[in-house]
Amino acid sequence: MDRHWHDLHRTQGLSGLYLKAARKRSITGDSLPASGLHCAIGVNPQRLQAYRKLCHFGDDSHLPPTFPHVMAFALQLQLLTADDFPFPLLGLVHLNNRIRVVRPLGGIGTLRFSVFVDNLQPHAKGATFDLMTEAEDSLGLLWHERSRMLCRGVKLEGEPPAVDTPEPLPLGELTRWYADSDIGRRYAKVCGDYNPIHLSALSARLFGFPQAIAHGMWSKAMALAALRGHLPLSGYEVDVAFHKPVRLPSEVVLEGSAVAPDGQFRLVGHGDLVHMTGSWHTLHESSRPA
Template identity: 40%
Template structure:
């Protein structure tokens, strides 16, 4: 692709330089006809480290088994996400980006001993009422080159756009499905630090009350990808197939510490699920699983 920037690795890049670039990038935005240029990072033959996988399983609630948790390739690719989103050609500020939606398609279960080819890419944008949206895409292939896993993350950078404000929507308190089961999650104050230790995601809004306050939050909030992984860990043993798309939208943050209610319905097409506060009147996330 013309004007494409390629980052080629033979091992995962260190995340510390990316965090330093993120912390020292004071401004960012798109002007005029500018868009996000195509940036692609690629790493072949990545091996999973058993001790890191075990740590992730423990903090997210996954059972031990011969296959990777459905959300684990996101963690494997995270250093490459950081490298792409802090590259000098990426025009937006990383700190302050909002993760709106995350869709993962697992075409087959991935064995823990497999060597994986990972590719991360961005490019282009969409103007919306609240700012600029873009897609961060991660693809995982096996040694034969077959696509076995893909993640599409929709990210938002708040800034002024020419999109007119729409009429305020009437609040919908429903979940869109009738739950068959529900469980209570105790979300501890230290879950952001524990997840960071297992996944490498040290975003300050998840680590402590004082660091979260620097970004306008009264308390630290749970990492969105931890809530997704925790949901997947609870649902995976109930699923009949290993090839599916796991989609969700992030709604309201989960402040730490707190109790949350996980409600779900498993059916022949997959499952529907939601995470709310303990009273059920604040929705943190809504998602579904659909078999391929």
């Protein structure tokens, strides 16, 4: 696909983007736009420090592997609320998230981000697409993210693609934490993600949830902070699938396999309810994005 890029000097304000998202409630098409956004975004030291504390990352010279997602969040929203994007932002479901750390995330002041959508596929409940985010420094690609999103109600021809299930590895408890009732509001304050399903029981009920639920990317960040002894400094990817949401408040347990170049983990709650499954893999040169 020949992609048309829009170069931005800055991202739009979140309040305006949320107002735009609230106005769009219907599906307006069944194909993705062939456009993307470029923007240079600087690291905010105060936000970074608050994020480290919120997600239990250590205070070192490298960005947490999930922090570029936070940096690019407004740019992603700007793409998903653009007039040529066919699906309403409210109601999209985050099914899967894969992050690749291509080179060490150290000594960073500003990154050049690229965001676009790709890979529209039929799904049993509608259609999925991939929200792609890439971060570069002066030497080239540094970090890459694919967020697979579900839009219910989209009608596409064809069958959903088959999903490969890896052979499970033995898992043991690594840590556990308590997701308190206000973690959604605290995450939103730091990261800007004010989806109503995360903020309170009252706002979550408007979207069919009996309680507020934790942000999936907070759960992933907490898991990666706990797995830092399992992961190299760079040259790896972490892929997670989000299953049952973490209702607030609740306690969750992180289970993981042994330290190795490749491994698996999962986040479980009361009654062995599975909230998230994931894996990490060492990147070989042939598997790194060009």
